[in-house]
Amino acid sequence: MTQTLFLGLALFAVLLWIFTQHCNTAIGLLLGVQVWAIAAGGETPFLDVGFSVLPSDLLAACAVLVAGARLLRRGAPPRAELLLVLAVMCLIGWSLQRGVGAFGLTSAANDARVYFWQFFASALYVATAPLHPGRARAVVRLWLVSAAAYAALSLAGWLNTGLHSVVDVGAVGQDVYDPRPVPARSALVLAQSVVLLLCSWGGNSSARTAEYGPGGDRRGRQGRPAGSRWRILPALLCLVFVVLLQHRTVWAITLVMAVVWWALAPSRAGQRLVSAAAALVSLCVVMLTFATGMFGGVGSVLADSFAETQDEDSTFAWRVHGWQELMDGPKTLAEWLLGSPFGSGYDRWVGGVVISVSPHDYYLHVVLRLGVVGLLTLLAAYFLVWRRLDGGGNGTPALRLMVVSHLVLFVSYSPFPEQGVLLGLCLWQLRADAAGRSDGGPRNPLVARQQDDTAQKPTDREHDEYLERTG
Numbered sequence: 496m497t498q499t500l501f502l503g504l505a506l507f508a509v510l511l512w513i514f515t516q517h518c519n520t521a522i523g524l525l526l527g528v529q530v531w532a533i534a535a536g537g538e539t540p541f542l543d544v545g546f547s548v549l550p551s552d553l554l555a556a557c558a559v560l561v562a563g564a565r566l567l568r569r570g571a572p573p574r575a576e577l578l579l580v581l582a583v584m585c586l587i588g589w590s591l592q593r594g595v596g597a598f599g600l601t602s603a604a605n606d607a608r609v610y611f612w613q614f615f616a617s618a619l620y621v622a623t624a625p626l627h628p629g630r631a632r633a634v635v636r637l638w639l640v641s642a643a644a645y646a647a648l649s650l651a652g653w654l655n656t657g658l659h660s661v662v663d664v665g666a667v668g669q670d671v672y673d674p675r676p677v678p679a680r681s682a683l684v685l686a687q688s689v690v691l692l693l694c695s696w697g698g699n700s701s702a703r704t705a706e707y708g709p710g711g712d713r714r715g716r717q718g719r720p721a722g723s724r725w726r727i728l729p730a731l732l733c734l735v736f737v738v739l740l741q742h743r744t745v746w747a748i749t750l751v752m753a754v755v756w757w758a759l760a761p762s763r764a765g766q767r768l769v770s771a772a773a774a775l776v777s778l779c780v781v782m783l784t785f786a787t788g789m790f791g792g793v794g795s796v797l798a799d800s801f802a803e804t805q806d807e808d809s810t811f812a813w814r815v816h817g818w819q820e821l822m823d824g825p826k827t828l829a830e831w832l833l834g835s836p837f838g839s840g841y842d843r844w845v846g847g848v849v850i851s852v853s854p855h856d857y858y859l860h861v862v863l864r865l866g867v868v869g870l871l872t873l874l875a876a877y878f879l880v881w882r883r884l885d886g887g888g889n890g891t892p893a894l895r896l897m898v899v900s901h902l903v904l905f906v907s908y909s910p911f912p913e914q915g916v917l918l919g920l921c922l923w924q925l926r927a928d929a930a931g932r933s934d935g936g937p938r939n940p941l942v943a944r945q946q947d948d949t950a951q952k953p954t955d956r957e958h959d960e961y962l963e964r965t966g
Contacts, residue, residue, distance in 0.1 A: 503542045507553060514557040518624045519633045521561075522916060525554055525617050526637055529913045530644045533681060546601040551912060555613045558620035565623040574929070576883065577622055577922055579876035580615065586865045586872070587611045591837050598838030606837040610853065610860065610909035617912050621919025626930055634920050635691050639729075641913065642688035645681040646736050652676020658739065679742040680911040685733045686749045687900055687917070690756070692730040694893035744907040751903050752896045759892065814855045814907065816845045821854055821863065834866035857905035877902060880921045883928075891928075894921045 514521040528551050532538045540547035566573060566581075573581070587607060594603030624630055653676060675682075737745055820843030826835075841863070842851050854860050861870045881898045884891045897917045904910065 499542060503548070503553075507557070510553060510557045511560065514561045514620070515564075518627075518630070519637070521554075521558070522621060522624075522634055523637050523640075525558065525620070525916060526641045526913055528554055529680075529911070530641055533645070533677060534648055546604045549608075551613055552608060555608075555616035555912075558616040559612075562616075562619040562623045574922075574925060576876050576879040576925065579872055579879065580618060580622070580918075580922070582872050583865070583869060583876070584615050584619065586833070586869045587615065590834055590864055594837035594839070597836050602838035603836065606839075606864075609912060610857070611837075611864070613912035614910045614915040614918075617915030618919040618922065621916050622922035622926070624919075624923055626923075626927055631920060631924060631927070634916065638684070638691060638916070639688055642684050642733060645677055645684055646733070648681070649676045649736055649740060653739075675740050675742065677740065679745055679908060680913070682737055682740040682742040682745040683748065683900070683904065683911075684913065685740075686737045686745050686752070687897060689730045689733045689737075689749070690752060690893050690896045690900075692726040692733070694896070744904070748900050748903045752899055755899050756892070756896055759895065817843050817850055818854060818856055818859055820844055821859060830866065831862075832866045832868055834862065834864045834869060837864060839863075853909055855907055855909075857909040860909050880918075880925065883925050884921065891924060894924055897921060 510524075513524070528538070532551070538549040538551060540549055542548040591603055591607045591612075594606065597603075621634065656674070656676070658674075734749070737749055821841065824843075840851060841853055842849055844850075854863065858870060861873055865873075877898055881895060884895050884898070894917075898921060901910065901914060901918065904914070
């Protein structure tokens with residue numbers, strides 16, 4: 496036990512150094528551990544300190560400590576949206592402390608670790624990252640690497656078991672398998688990658704802007720960023736994976752993101768009407784070919800999955816019944832305002848069976864653990880992020896769609912830790928925008944080029960410290 500504890504402390508010290516000195520590498524670890532957990536079928540605990548410590552717990556602890564040190568070191572107070580996130584984390588800590596006293600460390604920690612501490616730890620770490628040029632593009636690239644890994648895992652699963660409808664339950668040998676080779680969280684990463692691929696980031700067009708001026712090319716036209724065409728094919732492939740994985744919640748998120756993108760896109764000479772008409776025609780063609788059976792076995796699989804949503808015993812109906820049971824449970828005024836402590840459980844009767852898993856609705860999940868106060872604080876943070884990203888900066892249209900994806904996801908799922916990276920990226924981008932404005936430079940100078948953390952000149956460090964004070 497002593498040797499294991501010593502090795503754990505040594506590993507923690509190494510990780511803490513990485514999180515302090517190499518931010519991009521640390522973000523890669525936060526995303527990579529989630530990919531590894533899905534590929535391995537779960538994380539293996541490596542330490543027991545009253546509860547089982549997972550690798551993701553160690554990374555989250557490093558993220559919180561480093562982010563806290565950054566906040567204490569900065570001269571200027573954090574922005575309002577970041578303060579709201581910190582307020583949510585304080586509520587989480589208070590609820591966790593009450594849960595440890597009432598239900599023990601193991602129950603309280605297991606209840607809070609994934610959807611609360613790990614999610615917000617990732618968000619806080621990325622949000623407080625140094626304002627280095629190219630940070631946003633580096634995070635996007637790491638996200639796309641994760642998406643590629645999930646696509647590979649999906650292909651491996653289909654090669655092993657074949658493509659089946661979600662209503663089917665198959666078996667390989669003695670093992671029962673889910674027809675969907677990766678969970679909804681992985682399909683969501685793929686869906687969000689479509690947006691990140693298709694929406695431009697400032698570094699692609701920086702050279703051309705410098706040559707032709709802020710208006711675009713020599714004729715003043717705003718063309719596509721250089722190299723954007725190669726992104727269309729991987730974006731389409733990601734979309735195909737999203738459809739074939741049959742996670743209906745992710746289908747809904749993708750559809751809502753597409754509608755919001757269309758609504759937010761600037762309308763020039765009727766382009767919005769033309770794009771809507773083209774989408775409608777394409778949908779009609781797909782439905783016609785689907786009805787005539789031209790998609791073959793794949794079409795029947797998707798039809799069965801879609802038809803399952805209409806059944807009285809569908810997964811969505813099952814969730815709604817569970818939500819009603821949880822909301823109807825006895826609660827005091829204090830529990831409504833500040834929630835029940837972590838470890839209280841989620842037992843409810845659904846179809847004559849006691850269900851103990853989390854509510855599958857983050858809005859309700861937050862109310863149960865952080866109360867109405869916690870829910871309003873969280874919604875206020877997202878509202879401020881959405882509103883302040885409406886500045887037309889490089890990459891901000893994509894980030895606004897990430898906010899939309901979270902708000903839709905919360906209807907059916909609690910957020911997964913990797914989604915905290917996207918929330919943190921939104922908060923970081925707002926800091927970068929504010930620093931760019933206070934520095935008197937162009938709108939978004941901090942996403943103009945890719946630069947590695949480990950190869951900085953002394954002048955860059957001084958400039959970063961200045962931006963930290965002004966941002």
